[in-house]
Amino acid sequence: MTTAHTIDLAVRRLLVAAGEAPSALNTQPWRFRVRNENMIEMLADWDRWLRVSDPRGRSLHVSCGAALFNLRVAAQAARRRPAAELLPEPGEASGLLATVRFDAQAPSLADMRELYELIPHRRTNREPFSERLIPASVLSEMRTAASLERARLLFLDRRSAIDLLDYAAIAESELAGNPEYLAELAAWSTGQGVPAHVQGPQAIGDMDPVRDFGRRTGSARFEARPQLAVLTTAGDEPLDWLRAGQALQRVLLVAAKHAVSASFLNQPLDLRDMRRHSDPHHRRGHPQMIMRLGYGPMVPRAPRRPVADLLVEN
Template sequence: MNLVDERVQRIVQAAGSAPSVYNTQPWQVEVAGSTVTLRADPARQLRHSDPHGREMLISCGAFLFNARTAARRDALNAVVKVLPDPDDELLVAEIQLEPGSTPDTDELELSVAIARRATSRVPFDDQPLFTDVLMAIEAAARKEGADLRSIQPSEPARDDVLVLMRRAEALASEDPAARAEEAAWTATDPGRADGIPQDLLGPSATNPRAPVRRFQASAGSAQFEQRSTMAVLSTPGDSARDWVRAGEALEHALLVATIYFVHASFATTVLENPTTRHDLRRALSLDGAPQMLMRLGYSSSPKHTPRRSASQMTAASDG
């Protein structure tokens, strides 16, 4: 369908490049003039692994940050109301696009990074991030009200985190519903506009201490690095608003990482299990609620997972 304005179409398309659990892209968009309404799509929610919609709202928060960033590239300001209706839990945000100033260099760099950012599930260089790069990524998360706590290779708690990752994955592998949910969204038909095709799942790790998630359908195997930087993103609280904030902080951090040619991959299983999520928080002595665990490092540029078009994501308002 035709959108009201080409700029809105560009913004929606850029926003849809956001990362999401299993590349489910769990969002719906309505456009009415210069107003964009973002809704969570329950049909794309992982009902078993994410029964409360935490990861769904984190994904929508990442979409929201991309929309804000892409708007600035077109010299627009995104005036956002997050969770504006307490009686409509699927209404994530209302975005009013208004004329703004010419974007500065930092805003342009972030907006360009949207198209470059991609999850990398291949081995990274066996080294931690440079200190100044890590500080810039951490600062980006703080700007959105979250904390990014690095877990360096020499840190004793890192072993505890890796044990928890493997425990959560083992428990999920014994759960038929969890296996079926993963299978529905991974090793997907290359013609699909969502999910993760098998060639982008990456190889399985031959070394047990590799800081990488294991997928059932991973193709082949490889020796993964052991000295890349790991990080956990946390928020002060654990409400729906905190989950949206976590998504915005995650995407801001990832776009800054992309500017520095740093890639990320995620370990979500450990946070989908309430017990291992609690144990992770305790192992790292976190003040806030852990929302995302990831590894950060340097690698070749990964391919992008498929995405729906703006018209597939968007419905026009009858108003």
């Protein structure tokens, strides 16, 4: 039987890193089964599934993909070469999302060590950002990061960003009329979810580029021209969602390297999922995440689950 007391320090470091990943409403819907020092399985924690806003499980898979990327980075930083098999039991109801095997000692890549060290510094930032534009070189590096995980990162021009902000506001207004959605949001706006101290202030003016969790404190004027990006994948199935999560976390860590902050505006995607609609095929891919990027202040970390809560017994 594997418990938090029986896993060795090296494996514990991998799980701590995985647990630092971003997730929808900070649900952290992942668990891990440690088969031995050379194999870890990642499972969906369906007790933390957002049944109302995520009926397809898309956001759950994206969240778990981000945790999987952190696990891979931590392994490479520790000189272990990870080989991840996604959805090894397709069609099964086991909740097994990935199996990660670790080869013997391998060279520690400098870029992976750098990303590993950035994991605890990445935070979702719902504060106002400055008007400073992200340099083209940084945008290019973030775009490359997404492509390495078989996804695309599309940066919106000013007109497209305004249109998407309007769409997000319309979606949030419609969601606010759904009592089940509001109850789910309220349940994850305290404690282990998104407590008030990480929700950011209420926006002054008509444009609000941050999701409203209902418990935001204070008010502030946000940047006049939010810089938005959309992460897309070629398909829109569980395998694509896991890839999107890995791409998301690689992008966010590269952003953190350049002191670029991020928050999310996924209300249109939630509304789409709740209607059980899927996007028609588009040459630029299926949207999986909507991100607001920029330069913001230091912010506190959202609560994290202890390693003991992440383990599944063998």
